[in-house]
Amino acid sequence: MEEINKIEAAEAKISKNFIELIIDEDLQEGKNGNRVHTRFPPEPNGYLHIGHAKSICLNFGLGKKYNGKTNLRFDDTNPAKEEVEYVESIKEDVKWLGFNWDGEYFASDYFEQIYQYAVQLIKNGKAYVCQLSAEEIAATKGTPTKPGTDSPYRNRSVEENLDLFARMRNGEFAEGSHTLRAKIDMASSNMHLRDPLMYRIIHTEHHRTGKAWCIYPMYDFAHGQSDFIEAITHSICTLEFEVHRPLYDWFLNALEVTGDRPRQIEFARLNLTYTVMSKRKLLTLVKEGHVMSWDDPRMPTISGLRRRGYTPESIRNFAEKIGVAKRDNIIDVALLEHCIREDLNKKAFRAMAVINPLKVVITNYPEGQVEEMDAVNNPEDESMGMRKVPFSKVLYIEQEDFMEEPSKKFFRLAPGQEVRLRYAYFIKCENVVKDENGNILEVHCTYDPASRGGNSPDGRKVKGTLHWVAAEQAVKAEVRLFDRLFTKQNPDDLEEGEDFKDNLNPESMVVKPICYLERHLGNAKPMEKFQFERIGYFCCDKDSTSDKLIFNRTVTLKDSFKG
């Protein structure tokens, strides 16, 4: 009995990641009125990728785990880079991943409030309007090892600062001519504390606020305040913001806000082998036509993974498996692929398709006869039912399933050898028809009518089983085979003079214009997922230009099939 209790106790002790430990501690100390409120804060300047998925699953996961809330907040403080299109795609992707946000906000919702915060700091002598140029600011900033020097505008009077800041807002100044800076410490060992910029002038229309503003808060002066306004308790971001944390806290302290203060916690971003994750590089791939679009099935974007046939469950599961920590990591993309196989294996409809067709004629099968064979839709899930597959005299099998001079361990079709056609009959190769150059045109076989369904009444065994399609009844389709986009394990790790595009995999997409698929697939709805016998997982998609069905292979092959 004690033993059992011990085991149960061990099982109940679910390991927690370091963020959960921090939250537990805060809860124990009674912080934030025992609330947990997180947020996912993308800048709408591009499409979400698998790296964002980690953050999404983390933030929403914590919200759920602690019976708390999670906001979706768009960090739209730079109108030059942001677009409505990205806002929409981000919402769609988060929803698709299976998460519902409690509040939907934009940093731009808080522009007036943030402006008032700035005025408050000016009044307290903690901010000033600086007229140094970008170059001059950079030059007086010092370096990580050398202190900076004070701006000549640092000691303006409060009145003058207030006046200039108001005029900045009124649009009296050109871009780059004036900035609002926090008065902290130009000699700080932390570069971010050397009088950081709070506001800059940008005369660009904002996708939401239009022309209402021509000054925009910097990330550092918007993020913490936005978190505070939304009563976020735990503001989770990636490691590169670690050095920003003192500034995050400095602003909230300087503003003397009352109430629960958000706490910034940093974690290591996701890196994947054979994958680039930077938005800049992904954009380059799209712009230069190395891929078809942001949602090209080879892209690591959420929308690309979706088109490739990934399920939300598989991605959530992946996020769970990779864990969360603070050390830099590069996760084997094989783990992602494992996750989708694991999920699709249970869910995908099985089907037969021939990618590299070889014609097989059953010489003793009646001309014109068509039989319907029973096939299971998913051997792991009976509830997915059965289907009928047409069988006739002329078939296609995979070229690689036939060998004229078989090696010792080759148990598939070869002259004189008998194999099973899955769901159909035993067939035996009798003859090979070649053209004048010796290329194999077709293979002639005989079948055993008694072996229908795949078993011979006399109990004789065959060692190979092949997938096939009936030539006349098959659906002809274009199939695209996708593989990893990069040949290099770490495409970001470049040698001297090497460009990341040098490592693109030239075979990342192979188009097979003529493949033969099972009849019923011709009626498939776009984006349905199939597991084709032996070949892998496919996602059925509709070509947007020609309206024809395209089959995208979803899972990277390893060419490890033996035999």
Add this chain to the structure above:
RNA sequence: UGUCCCAUGGUGUAACGGUAGCACACGGGUUUUUGGAGCCCAUAGCCAAGGUUCGAAUCCUUGUGGGACAACCA
């Protein structure tokens, strides 16, 4: 010649001062009406040195290695 962060098998991630576990990858076996699925097995790890302690992956010190920081980006 700075500040901050990080360090557990090949890759990730657990351990919360008390037997270093899990997953993926890799290798081997087995099975099958197609295997990349299933099942079984194996290999492999606490960065180093001191210290505290009955006991250290865990706490401390130093060293080593890696990363972040010098955008009017986020």
